[in-house]
Amino acid sequence: MRAQSQQQQKAAGAALSAKRGDSDPDDLQGASQNMYENMTEAELEEMASVPRKELPKQSH
Numbered sequence: 001m002r003a004q005s006q007q008q009q010k011a012a013g014a015a016l017s018a019k020r021g022d023s024d025p026d027d028l029q030g031a032s033q034n035m036y037e038n039m040t041e042a043e044l045e046e047m048a049s050v051p052r053k054e055l056p057k058q059s060h
Contacts, residue, residue: 001043003050006057011035012047019044 003009008031015035018025028036035044 001047003047003055006052006055007031009048009050009052009055012039012044015039016041016044016048 003012011030011032012035014023014028014032017023018028018032018036019041025033025036035047039047
C-alpha cells in the first residue's frame, strides 16, 4: 500500500522505526501508533518508502 500523503508517509516511518527497535513504541501517538499495532514491517516499509515530493502534504 502506498502512502497517500506526506503525513501518512511520516507516520509510517515513525511506526517502522519503532517496529525495528530504533525508537520507543511508547512515544507513538495517533496514526503511527495504530500503524505500529496493525501493520507488518514489510507493509510499513512499503508505505514509508514513497518519495515525499511525490505526495501531497495532506490527503483529502
